[in-house]
Amino acid sequence: xxxxxxxxxxxxxxxxxxxxxxxxxxxxxxxxxxxxxxxxxxxxxxxxxxxxxxxxxxxxxxxxxxxxxxxxxxxxxxxxxxxxxxxxxxxxxxxxxxxxxxxxxxxxxxxxx
Amino acid sequence: xxxxxxxxxxxxxxxxxxxxxxxxxxxxxxxxxxxxxxxxxxxxxxxxxxxxxxxxxxxxxxxxxxxxxxxxxxxxxxxxxxxxxxxxxxxxxxxxxxxxxxxxxxxxxxxxxxxxxxxxxxxxxxxxxxxxxxxxxxxxxxxxxxxxxxxxxxxxxxxxxxxxxxxxxxxxxxxxxxxxxxxxxxxxxxxxxxxxxxxxxxxxxxxxxxxxxxxxxxxxxxxxxxxxxxxxxxxxxxxxxxxxxxxxxxxxxxxxxxxxxxxxxxxxxxxxxxxxxxxxxxxxxxxxxxxxxxxxxxxxxxxxxxxxxxxxxxxxxxxxxxxxxxxxxxxxxxxxxxxxxxxxxxxxxxxxxxxxxxxxxxxxxxxxxxxxxxxxxxxxxxxxxxxxxxxxxxxx
Numbered sequence: 001x002x003x004x005x006x007x008x009x010x011x012x013x014x015x016x017x018x019x020x021x022x023x024x025x026x027x028x029x030x031x032x033x034x035x036x037x038x039x040x041x042x043x044x045x046x047x048x049x050x051x052x053x054x055x056x057x058x059x060x061x062x063x064x065x066x067x068x069x070x071x072x073x074x075x076x077x078x079x080x081x082x083x084x085x086x087x088x089x090x091x092x093x094x095x096x097x098x099x100x101x102x103x104x105x106x107x108x109x110x111x112x113x
Numbered sequence: 114x115x116x117x118x119x120x121x122x123x124x125x126x127x128x129x130x131x132x133x134x135x136x137x138x139x140x141x142x143x144x145x146x147x148x149x150x151x152x153x154x155x156x157x158x159x160x161x162x163x164x165x166x167x168x169x170x171x172x173x174x175x176x177x178x179x180x181x182x183x184x185x186x187x188x189x190x191x192x193x194x195x196x197x198x199x200x201x202x203x204x205x206x207x208x209x210x211x212x213x214x215x216x217x218x219x220x221x222x223x224x225x226x227x228x229x230x231x232x233x234x235x236x237x238x239x240x241x242x243x244x245x246x247x248x249x250x251x252x253x254x255x256x257x258x259x260x261x262x263x264x265x266x267x268x269x270x271x272x273x274x275x276x277x278x279x280x281x282x283x284x285x286x287x288x289x290x291x292x293x294x295x296x297x298x299x300x301x302x303x304x305x306x307x308x309x310x311x312x313x314x315x316x317x318x319x320x321x322x323x324x325x326x327x328x329x330x331x332x333x334x335x336x337x338x339x340x341x342x343x344x345x346x347x348x349x350x351x352x353x354x355x356x357x358x359x360x361x362x363x364x365x366x367x368x369x370x371x372x373x374x375x376x377x378x379x380x381x382x383x384x385x386x387x388x389x390x391x392x393x394x395x396x397x398x399x400x401x402x403x404x405x406x407x408x409x410x411x412x413x414x415x416x417x418x419x420x421x422x423x424x425x426x427x428x429x430x431x432x433x434x435x436x437x438x439x440x441x442x443x444x445x446x447x448x449x450x451x452x453x454x455x456x457x458x459x460x461x462x463x464x465x466x467x468x469x470x471x472x473x474x475x476x477x478x479x480x481x482x483x484x485x486x487x488x489x490x491x492x493x494x495x496x497x498x499x500x501x502x503x504x505x506x507x508x509x
Binding site (some may be wrong): 019029030041095100105 | 173174235258259276277278301303304309313319322323324329342348351358360365376377383384501503504505507508509
């Protein structure tokens with residue numbers, strides 16, 4: 001049976017925009033709608049130490065940075081000095097923006113606080 | 114040609130991180146005996162010789178911390194239980210002992226045998242029950258992430274078994290498609306997460322890349338490339354939209370957030386009826402992350418490279434002649450049978466990805482490695498004579 005859940009005023013962006021109830025399309029055919037839980041907000045931990053995987057990613061990006069920029073224009077942070085996921089994300093965003101500026105997120109208009 | 118293949122215009126691959134088949138899908142054997150999962154009898158000895166049995170006690174986070182070792186020597190121990198003799202047999206009995214070495218904590222080492230009950234993974238479970246599960250999709254190398262991801266991009270890792278920087282000597286699947294007049298895109302989550310392993314492509318072929326927001330827009334507007342490869346978010350960080358949880362499911366990142374991400378990718382395709390009818394989505398994991406699986410990796414066609422003791426960290430040269438540990442893989446399309454399971458007689462690995470994409474969109478391509486040329490392709494699974502009208506859709 002094609003049953004569409006009640007719509008809500010919940011607003012979501014990014015991946016969650018595809019899961020928010022107000023975005024559910026009316027699909028033809030026999031569609032089962034499955035509700036999935038959100039993780040607890042307390043799970044966010046951008047101070048988590050970087051994994052060996054992210055450490056390798058940092059090294060790869062530093063390699064690209066060295067190839068692209070003269071020494072005086074480089075970020076200066078060494079991968080081994082970056083300790084947390086937040087710090088890694090900051091460096092990774094900077095170098096990715098250098099290599100692929102098209103990936104920069106457009107600033108969203110926000111209501112005045 | 115089967116009507117599903119005739120209709121196929123887009124192939125999308127979502128590659129997640131570091132979970133084994135049994136850990137994520139092993140519980141489904143209880144409801145579908147065709148799935149080669151777990152029945153509770155599988156075990157590993159701990160360091161005191163006691164048998165540790167698999168249990169459905171996996172948690173979303175905090176259980177696999179520290180990150181289980183999955184470098185080449187550790188995976189060798191997990192598969193062969195420490196036996197390095199010439200006559201050794203893959204027993205899959207060394208997982209607990211391998212994890213024990215990281216903390217010398219007996220109780221904690223047993224958690225490497227935990228798996229998820231089906232109800233804890235509603236997205237993967239629904240996709241597995243409604244589409245096609247591969248019983249034998251293996252990581253390409255018994256080693257870590259980057260060399261395994263290289264097989265998905267190039268059909269080889271160019272002799273690498275680790276995480277080091279290397280610059281490939283062959284063409285990626287994206288460049289092959291581009292050269293052949295086709296279209297391809299790598300979607301990374303955002304600039305803070307960026308792309309793994311293909312930094313050389315990001316540096317020299319940036320037109321091949323876009324962000325995940327662009328994937329959502331491309332799906333909505335029907336502008337998807339012939340081939341798309343999607344990377345999840347690899348870290349907890351803030352961006353302009355606020356706090357972003359890592360969605361790659363790499364231990365110790367939150368598995369539920371990965372479920373949301375998989376659902377988001379699926380929904381984006383499913384929500385566009387024309388795209389849904391003409392797209393095959395493969396959800397696959399790059400490697401097992403040191404977590405237990407009970408199926409011994411089989412031998413495979415060597416790709417002409419070898420990795421000596423300096424690279425493997427062991428006292429032998431690896432000839433790229435056997436695969437890594439089994440990983441979850443699900444093929445999603447309205448043209449595949451509901452609840453389908455690919456039998457144990459068909460072995461897939463990440464070289465199957467460029468092999469399949471090349472075969473469908475380009476045809477004959479002689480520059481690929483022998484390994485890729487011998488890899489199984491999977492589009493024959495779009496075997497139905499008529500498109501299914503049943504499906505699922507996810508919401509929170």
